[in-house]
Amino acid sequence: MVNYNGSLVDDSGVALQQNRGFLYGDSVFETIKVLDSKVLFLEDHYFRLMASMRIVRMEIPMGFTMEYFEEQILNLIRQLDGAQSIRVRFSVFRKSGGFYLPTTNDVEFIVTAEPLESALYSFDGAAYEVELFKDFYVTKQLLSTIKSNNRLVQITGSVFAHENGYDNCLLMNDEKNVVEGLQGNLFMLMGNKLVTPPVLDGCLNGVMRKQILAIAKKMEGLEVVEESISPFDLQKADELFLTNVIKGIQPITKYRKKEYKTEFASELLKKLNAQVRLA
Template sequence: MQHEYILHNDEFFTIHHPILTSSNRSFRYGDGLFETMRMSGGKLLFPELHADRLRAGMKALKIEGSVLLDEYFLKQKTAELCKKNKLRDNVRFRLSVYRNGDGLYTPNSNKSGYILEASPLTESGYELNKKGLIIDVFDEITKPINPLSNYKTSSALVYVMAGLFKKQHKLDEAIILNQNGFLCESISSNVFVVYDKQIYTPALSEGCISGVMRKVVMGLAKANDISIIEAQLNPEVLREAEEVFITNALGGIRWVMGYGRKRYFNEVSKGLSTLLNNL
């Protein structure tokens, strides 16, 4: 039977091997961050964008070693883990980086540690979902706006609670609001709204994750003379919009079919999805 492995600080361990202690700072305090990446056709997608966000996030958290976790590191380590797990074409990766040291709230060290995980994907490309998503707005807890809001930190309770809300109401996705009550993002994706034939997305100043696929889609739009406006968006726009779609590095572009009794089209998301796959 083939064992599955993870990569922990450059060493391979089977996935069930205990590697973290109860004093691990990511476990105790959420003192870390992560990147979720995709390999398609044996090629790691957008490694430079993931490396840029990882580097910026580590600097924001004052975790050392960001220079070493560059694009080359991501390509090299994901390739090593694929070879060890005998994975080839389409793979999902999660790289978790944590502050590796003792201390209570105040760390004794700012050195970094990491864990890289891999699992196979069935889809070979960014296929647009055939069935549109059903969403609702999660407003029980809002996301704060601060210098760490744009990074995928290990402090993820707002997303966990939104996930429980999604499960309770049998939704496909839930939209999270920021501390001022404006649209921020969904549980796992950035949000785009087509209103009056114009595409809008929450600005980074609204506290959303600086998504890799968000940047890719905005770049595609610019290259094809499609205007996308970063703005502050009232959740009421969801009731008036012609389209809503969400994006992340794993799923690409996914269109939304319904919000309450509101139903949406998918013409714009379909066009952008074609452009994405042409990459």
């Protein structure tokens, strides 16, 4: 069951040979977690999607309000028999027609959903090793900060990680600064200083990144900054971890010969879950 332009159907019937999201990557999307029929971080997801559509010059329908956005998600997940935790993808793409130049800026959307195993955020403390992915780079530009169908750097990086036995890879921008992981934003703890790359470096303007920054800034004795991270900084860090809205926080335990602690990430995770429970 999917939600296609507001109608619940077994199959959208979208013809791939005509779909601009498939043909040209002319699509933006949000990956969303729903817990107990509540869309987590609803406002942040909605406004990022609207910003993404504006950046790529899609026409935003007049009735596409935050309430409408939420309704389309909830209408679909009601079809998932009693699932407590659900992963949702809300994809928006320009209507068919044209080549690189579209014949219209009007849009369509598809919402898909699947149950998740765990409800609240957690991690099990298992080893999690990463490596730098140096075959391709993230471009330091506005388009890199949104979620679009143009994810070939992340895809080839994922293949590289799998082929070489790594759990994830860290991506660099064209100035050779480390900007993010394959599926999430990067945070680095050095003493009492928590660092994450600025959006201007080309990292995803992550919804969970925003939540972690807000939580961390309330922690006494902790300096929180957004500044560039070089590959050399990684081996001087006390902790490294990745964030996204599905996993929450994923600690990195090893990069090359350096092994990292996870105590701070564990403390942050407790605060994140407390916030989610109150939402």
